[in-house]
Amino acid sequence: MRKIVHLACIAALSSVFVGQILAQENREQAVSGLRKVDAKEMDPSYTTPAPFAQKLVDEALAKHPEVLLLAIHAAPPHHKNVIVASNFGRIGKIGDEDDLRCIRTGKSNLEVSANGKHFEDELALQDASGKTIGALGVVFNYKAGDDKAALEKIAEQIRDEMKVQLPEESALFQSVK
Helix, strand or coil: CHHHHHHHHHHHHHHHHHHHHHHCCCHHHHHHCCCCCCHHHECCCCCCCCHHHHHHHHHHHHHCCCEEEEEEEECCCCCCCEEEEECCCCCCEECCHHHHHHHHHCCCEEEECCCCCEEEEEEEEECCCCCEEEEEEEEEECCCCCCHHHHHHHHHHHHHHHHCCCCCHHHHHCCCC
16 A cells, blocks of 8 residues: 555656646747737847857857747947847847846846746846946746746856857957857
């Protein structure tokens, strides 16, 4: 009888664990679930990812499979602050108040999505000298009870990995060698 109860407990825990895994989104699912951006939120004259910025995004995603969505916000020459690189498109989406506040104050925006499935850390992106040159948005799968501080540390690690490769803001827009 004890063995049956033990096996039933293992089966119940296994089904909970499998349910949690299945509830987690992959990158494609996360991208497809994004809200549609209104045309007025876009800079129609900025439509191509910044080459080096996109390389940084692609490298970070390859190194950090736990990240769902990643975007760099910066101000290209003669443009407002926009998304200049991401794994979900929206290149040219104009920075909103949260993006600009992060850049202006240097303080991270930490947010659990309305549906409770994602945690975003938007933090100031800096060049190698420590000057703020934009914002970095990092989105993770999330469920109640997950360690937000651990996710923040991963986002900071990604930001720091990018920082050492950015001698100045203009590097984001340079061609890839």
